[in-house]
Amino acid sequence: MQNTQAKTLGLATLMFPLALVLFELATYICNDLIQPAMLPITQYFGVSPTWAPSAMSFYLLGGAGVAWLFGPLSDRYGRKKVLLAGVLFFTVCCLVILVTQNMYQFLILRFLQGSGLTIVSAVGYAAVQESFEERDAVKVMALMTNISLLAPLLGPVFGAFLIDHISWHWGFIFIALMSLVSWFGLKAYMPEVKPPVEKKPMSDLFGDFKKVYADSHFLSLAIALPLVVLPLMLWISISPVMLVNELGLSSLQYGLFQIPIFGGLILGNIVLIKVVDRYPLGKTILAGFPIMLAGAVIAALGLVVPSLTLPFLLIGLTLVSFGEGIAVSVVFRFAFSSSDMPKGTVAAAMSILNMLCFFTGIEIVRELYSHFHMAAYLLASILIILIWFTFPRRALLKGMRLRAEAEAKEQA
Template identity: 25%
Template sequence: MQKLVPIKGFKKFKLIVILALMSSIAPLSTDMYLPALTHVEESFKTSTFLTQLSLASFFIAFSLGQLIYGPLSDIFGRKKPALFGILLFMISSFACVMVDNIFLFILLRFFQALGGCAGIVIARAIVNDLFEIKEATGIFALMMVFSSLAPMLSPTFGGMLLNYFSWHSIFVTLFVLGIILFLMILFGLKESANLTQSQKFSFKQTLNVYGIVLKDKIFLTYILSAALALSAMFAYITGSSFVFTKIFDLSEQKFAILFGINAFGFVLCANINAKLVLKYNSEKILSYALFLMFIATLILFLSAFLNPNFYLFEVLIFISIASLGFIAPNTTTLAMARFKQCSGTASAILGTTQFALAGFISFFVGIINANTPIVLALLMCMCVFLANAVYFAIKLKNFLVTKILN
């Protein structure tokens, strides 16, 4: 196994910035683009369905692409696949400006995501390569602090660009960010994978490694409990706009501020978690956070069922989202730590599982029309209940096995 050399000071800060940007580049491509949907529809003189298909194609590629880059980064190293992915992202972003056909645009959005997703899957693998479990948890938390700012600020930034320029300016901005990230990876990132000369790509071997990772019940427990907990947040993101603006009668400006406050709760707790893991066990922090989130969502449902009150509803939403600042980095670290030798593959499964489940929940919110406090609260509570059930079931099983063996 590769001996880990401590990374301190400015080198550590520089690494976190690079990894945070790697993790943020693909989400930025969606969040900055959202305010431009109607402009794109008018520009291409097309239907709303085809315009929204440019989002769907991005999400599909973003989810599936991680399964490609993970194993490739285990075989060829982290740096080369990352550079290839960002280069593909850059070319696709620039090409989006040049085309005048909606179908070509949809295809380019697919390739844009296929390139951009390299960053997020490889960034997790690099952290797992370079840091022991306690420090890795802190690094993941700090990365999330940086990368969480992207979805918070990018829709506003995208809207500002649209006030002065056409929607094409968003893709020019993404192209420039791609260049910056490409240069940062090229000159500021060292290879972290423990490569051997004998390693060559084999489809059969790749499937075997996927099989090994997927058979690990502890690993699956971490990623499923995290994915279910994060699904509650995606349910909130999808359904909260209607609930707060239509039911609680908030203006769009006040809702945007409220959304930012709730996102800040996540960022704040992720930052606190980075300090806590240096003193306390990640498992213990995770256990308390999952239970706290369940209690918050349970009270949220009961309060919505009895008498929906805006202030109580918002406080409980804030606590629920903030709890993820402890859940997300700890589950990521604990899951990834089980596979130091194939970090890329483990990262790919983790990312795809979380994104696919969260995407399904978002779709389900739309299907059942979760536009009332009670339905939204119930869905969030169910997601967090299942997250707790998955996590504590395996903990109970391990406890009973230990007792029997002793």
Template identity: 30%
Template sequence: MLPIVLGLDIRCIKFCKRSMRKVVVNAGLNNDFHKHHYFFYLSQLYMWVDTAALGKLLSLYPPSLSSFTGAFMANWLRSHFYLLVALYAATIFISNDAFLPAIPIMSDDLDVADGQALMAVTVFVFGSISVQFIVGPLSDAFGRKAIMLGGGLVFMLATWVCGLSDNIAMLLSARFCAGATMSCIFAGGFAAINEYYGDDNAVRALSLSANVTMLAPMLGPVIGAFILQFHTWHYIFFYDALLMAAVLVLLVLYMPETNLRLLQGRETRLNLRSVFSPLLVVARNRRLMISSAAFGLSGAVFMMWITGSTIMLMKNLGLSAADYAVWQIPVFVCLLFSNNLAPKLSRKVGLDRYVARVFWLVGLAAIPFAIASLFETSLLGVMLPMCMFAFVKGLQNAPFNQYVLRLEKVYKGTAASLYSFVNGIFGVLGALSASLLAEHSNASYQALMAVLVASSMIVGWYALRINKSDAS
């Protein structure tokens, strides 16, 4: 079948339509034109979607529907790359929970105590905040995409080494390296989302990414327990490394670069000054630092729950492991529900007004903790204050991330990294506090939670006051 070739200027649709009709009539295909008419417009749409085809020649029989679908999906993924960032984050976060059901088996295999095996969690968290000051400037110098790909490659290799570990030192070293890549999510992925989308769309994208990461504490142990039904604990790490390899391929293909300096062709040569100069600039931004501290204080409360809920529910209230898992669900359901509600509310009210109002709710969330700490706590006395706080925390997450990053106009990668570091410090303090209170009653936990939540409101309002005065 001889193709009839037509030169196509994609901006002249009407002219192309008339030309196509003439060609078809001259070829004696007038009776069947309606069949080819569909394919003609399909080719027009394909050419609009696939910009790489601009200016090429169009034959009578254009690309197939499958080719058009592939081009459409590719462009859809590029414009929704935040889904890939969410998958990237989920792969890293799940790795910190998936192996927890295997701790007793790992302890036997590595000939260590359970407490030493649990150090794999501690070094992962420590690793996550250890390179925050470096990753942010690297993201500003070399681009968001490069830092995501580099971090993902390190995570994949380190997680694979975890699966190969035959001693505790090898496991802990690899876990530290894997944890260090967590900063790439904030300095690379979240910074790219902030730059690529407007305020409202960025809040929605960050909210979805937060949803995925918040599911990790629930999904991780389930996935790990499922793998243990068929394989040894080593395969938990192997499968996680393979998942990251798949994510890296998608990032290479579909993640855009959003760093304006690179897009404008500016010099990106790195030296020590270029690493630490942006850090010093951002660290002097008192609005960003105080706002980060306010958010970190509320994050410390949630980390206290994640770390100390085992003591609060199982040891102090006598719940079984199964009951403990069930009673985690209401907390995360409240968190996820409000996290999805937050973008709609912030868009309706306005980001600045929304953040101010949420800090009022944060302060109110301290009251149930304070009341519960005065009495002999029951299961309801533990769960009700925590569920209320989880709901408020979900309202705070994505909009406040967007609000804080908006306070830095130039070095957004460094700002995201420093913001994450401050939150990580408070998270470590929250986990440490929960560990130190392991021999105390639930009232002690809830009294400290009330103090932290109230402090978050006070520091938050002080930050808003500074932001308002500086803006004026």
């Protein structure tokens, strides 16, 4: 379901992505505001603090659990209908979690709330990619990322405020209100791209996914997305325990510690927007991963010099986030455009891969953290980044070469 009338950037055309990013911000805040409140929540339900990272991993697993459905549905019935229905479902889940009575019920609702992540990535992102020219789509994605980064920047601070002065329940009420406002904006401004006249039967659903995942070039490019995002995702999930329990920071200090780290991600996206028109698409990925690796190594130096653990963490993770910022939107575009299958299905396949990698990574590091503490996170991040320098990097170079050859043929 490709939109053949891709638009250029302008105030009118930006209203849809701005409405979408408000919902994306709500889905991110649903994690970033709640994570610092997870220690009091575990106390509220009378369970061990080691349950705290599971609130994030179940949230991500929920996104993976429904991605297979939302993307293909949007191919058949239209992006807008599916997106609006998904936003309403997420809003309801944020309200129902207020009446949960134990940790198991809480995690079930976190799983259901995870559908919001898939609505953004499998339906919303596909609509953005179809609505703009290629480089404009990269800029829009980078702009959306910068706005959504208000979540990890402000979420921990607001979460700390909730812990100290009110109750974690109000966080979900605030998130539900944001989601509802987004619904009205999407209803008013999201373009209606009609699905194909000849719809495939839903029985073809798994066959389409099989074709997508059978494409080794697509898989090699798509795996780069969780590789570029996972180090920071692990940080978000494990940092409340690491900074507060292990390193003795207060809730407010924990929130303030995140500001320069996610400021690096914002700066990276700004740099991407400035340079994306100057260089062949993909160059920023080739620069981003080495910067991330350097940052992860610097952060790990805190294991060697304990007296400088916090400065090394701050500098290293800021570099990791900067490297992610100049790479992630281009990584998404390369993977998304590498398959000729229906784009809702492609975006859903990417979302499933991402969420499963995030869930698996967080749960593995959570278990390792109970034995090896900070070293588990830092060494895992280095290993994840190093994986990119193998087959994903080769796939990127192949993709860049194919793009260059296609452009040369068009100019000839």
